[in-house]
Amino acid sequence: MEIVRHLEPREADPHGPEYLDAERYILGDCMYDSRNIDTLRDGGFQRHDFSQPAHELIWDVLCDLHDKGEPTGATAVVIALDKRKELQRAGTANYVSHVSNFISGDPTYYAHQVRKRAELRAEADLGRRIVQQATAPDAEPGAAVTFIDDYLQRQKERAAGRSGDPADALLAELLDASSLDNMPALEPLVGDLLHLDTLARIIGPSGHMKSFVTIDLAGHVGTGMRWHGQYVRQGTVVYLVAEGSRGIRQRVRAWEKHYGVKMDNVLFLPRPVQARGPEWDVLIEAMRRLGPQMIVIDTQARVSVGVEENSNTELGVVIERMDDLRRATEACVLLIHHTGHVGEHGRGASAAKGALQSEMHVSKKGDNASNIVVTMKVGKQKDNEEGADLQFGLKVVTLDGEYKPDGRPVTSVVLESLDNLNIGPVPGSAAHIAQQLDKAGVPAHFGRDRLRSECVRLGIQARTELLADVARLRKSGNGQNGTGHLSPNLSQPSQPEPDPIPGTGADETPDQTCPGQVGDSTGQAADPTCPLPPPLGRGQVEQPDHTCTVCGQELHGYRRDRGYTTCLACDPETGSHPDTGHGAA
DSSP, rough: TTTTOOTTTTTTTOOOGGGGGGHHHHHHHHHHTHHHHHHHHHTOGGGOOOOOHHHHHHHHHHHHHHHTOOOSEEEEEEEHHTTTTTTTTTTHHHHHHHHHHHOOSHHHHHHHHHHHHHHHHHHHHHHHHHHHHSSSSTOOOTTHHHHHHHHHHHHHHHHHOOOHHHHHHHHHHHGGGGGGGGGGOOOOEEETEEETTTTEEEEEEETTHHHHHHHHHHHHHHTTTBBBBBBBOOOOEEEOOOOOOHHHHHHHHHHHHHSSSOTTTTEOOOOOOTTTTTHHHHHHHHHHHHHSEEEEOOTTGGGGGTTTTHHHHHHHHHHHHHHHHHHHHHOOOEEEEEEEESSEEEEEHHHHHOOOEEEEEEEEEEESSSOOOOEEEEEEEEEEOOOOOOEEEEEEEEEEEEOTTTSSSEEEEEEEEEEEOOOOOOOEEESHHHHHHHHHTTTTOOOOOHHHHHHHTTOOOOOHHHHHHHHHHHHOOEEOOOOSEOOOOOSSOOOOOOOEEEETTTTTOOOOOOOOOOOTTSOOOOTTTTTTOOOTTTOOOOOOOBOOOTTTTTTTHHHHHHTTTSSSOOOGGSHHHHHOSSOOO
């Protein structure tokens, strides 16, 4: 036993000689990014270039998964090998997992090394066969020529358009200017903001309504409704609620009540899936089968636990895993991420931003639902012009039949666009009814009872409790502001009207029931102890009232500037008057 040299533990390689690492780098790079498979095959790389049968089996499975459009991660390879009853021959699941850690980023270099060694083996095998043939007992001169011809034919096939030279493979991928027209164009998902088969991100400080904006986007994509005036391509949405899953139900129910539709085609996964964990491959496969148009990851930090955010290398791996999800589904993968303590940039390293097609920044100003303004700034559009900022107000919505322990109703908020997108008032609202009456030529001075009769005559669906608001809005000369509300035109003073002629109905109040009679909604005479305000003199102009017509509190912020007559909490469309301090969190 003296002739046996014992290896030190650090020298022993349980997986074979070091030169086999080149083969492992090829397989590991292909598991990491399946596009490497096409690059290697176009360069002439073949299964028999591997020296190990186990590597040939793994390569066969990788190619099969890639050709089917399925994920090529380690988990998917193990499952496929097990289905083929070849997992043990391929070295067991532990070995496949070990190989998946060999990532170089340059598999063509190692393919060149492996092919070079394969060529040398082929030449050695040719020489061995020639020697065996020439030294056989029944050898005949010239019989070994067949082996040589076979070898030369294989070499010719490799050189014919499938050169093993990595430079030749790269040159074959170059496109001239005319070939660019064959490349697919970006397909819009939501206006110019989001596109299919792209990575996008919404960033903003914590608590600044990022999730509300995202839920609003998801609901419009799922139902196919235009998103605040912008084009939407309808499709399935998968929302990965990795943060704040308990509050998602209230937000969805408020959205459904506000728009009067179910949030169809939106699916929620109320837990995180780690991007660097094995379950991410399962998620990719599940999404590939489902085929959604949009996948929301809320938030980026919660699916990358343990990753050093300030490291471009570590964050780059997370973004590449997001790209794996995008490639498998061709969906818009929308990440939600926080900004740092200072500035408007996404927290952590800058590696993520370079991979994004779109990035939007969301922030808010204000301290309660009645005066909060949410602003979305388009921080990046890789291939489109960066559009103007979008602004939203918050509308408090009371959830039907839900109450807090102290008896107060449960509320949430939804977004309302503050931009003039000319989308018209919400059907069934006071503004919508007033618009229909205006189009029908109904006089603006008609009170509630006359409006009820006109609605019946014209076939306009109108709830009785809204008609007083309709009369008030029409008498005040309010105009639409494009958000579904009517607002007074405060930029020009209203002209004084001539004195009404008694008995003609021109002196009716919005709540009056009998033409020509001044009184309350029951038709009774006005209380003489409650004097009416003195009439304006001729030439005087009534100043606009900046108080809420329901609760009497002073209007401020955009509600006052844009001429609203109620605060958001008292908007007649909510059906109730919830406390404005709740539901905006």
